[in-house]
Amino acid sequence: MNMSLVKKSLVASALVLGICGLTALAGGKGIKVGDDFPDLGTFSLEGKLPDDLKGKVILVDFWASWCGPCKDSFPVMEELQKTYGEKGLVVLAVNLDEEKSAMDDFLKKNKVNFTVVRDASKKLVSAVNISSMPSSFIIGPDGKVAAIHKGFHGKETGKQYAKEIGDLLSKRVASK
């Protein structure tokens, strides 16, 4: 057998594996605390976004109906919206179910007053590239990510949400 053929095969294998590795590494890049959160209006999300998000503190939560901790987080987010909504908090839940009917069934059983939209194309979630379900981002009035939460750990996460959101809202009032 021709040696060059073997060498070529080895080089081709190394290239393919290298490209696979680089793709995986590139896929692992997400946004960090301090980064600008992507403009929500540019992702063709299903559902109506609140009219004026500028200058507000926003809790963006990525969830799906099949995810247990996501369900646990709903009463906490509802309470946050109730407590801090008038002070300038917007809770925005972004659904990632493959079927819209799954989201609708879930929302029938778990009625909420905060905004729920659906990222059917998965463009937004791909842009922020979350690593676990649920994942949430607390965005300050300046549009920058102030905190990132991976998963939902009951009261502990609820307390952290309240503290971080309270701090951001106090700074927002102080800067006015």
Add this chain to the structure above:
Amino acid sequence: MKDRILLAAALGCLILGSGCANVKPWERNTLADYTMRPDRDPLTISLCEHMWFSREAASGGRGVGGGGCGCN
């Protein structure tokens, strides 16, 4: 012969490499299903454990206490 082994190894790497899939967290709907849980049926698990222990003398080899020595 050595070339053939190298070529086979390269092909093997390609085939195995192409089998790697990166499942995103939001794509785990089916994996999160209740039927995918190994502990979904406690009765079946206990019967399987009993048969396994009787056959292999390896109680506790399923991630619980015991070292599989059959001492208990």
